[in-house]
Amino acid sequence: MKARVHVMLKNGVLDPQGEAVRHALGTLGFDGVEGVRQGKVIELDLAETDSAKAHEAVAAMCEKLLANTVIESYSVEVL
């Protein structure tokens, strides 16, 4: 079973990486880019076959390792 996790900085947390991308896009002539936020996507191959259990396990992984919940939010998608 596959799962996908998105980890993004919470709103209001400064995102220097996103700002750098926005600036670089402007330099390259891409106008009309009003904001950029950059985050991580993590794709997991799981042995688990029950989708509810897989969701629960991946959420626990996020809390413990994949996301810094002080400044980042995550969303789990079981595929």
Add this chain to the structure above:
Amino acid sequence: MKARVHVMLKNGVLDPQGEAVRHALGTLGFDGVEGVRQGKVIELDLAETDSAKAHEAVAAMCEKLLANTVIESYSVEVL
């Protein structure tokens, strides 16, 4: 208009970040994680209001800046 870009390493390209996550999950007691791939997700706020044009512009941004197409593949989603 918002767009989301996923940038992942192509299959067959070594992903040391993903490997490190897989190993760390094992150390924390999460069994049954068979593989991990880590990529980037980039969320863009665009002034463009036409979804086809927005898609085209974002694909051009990926080719020029957001993805290294030698080793990375990208997918564009206009929201």
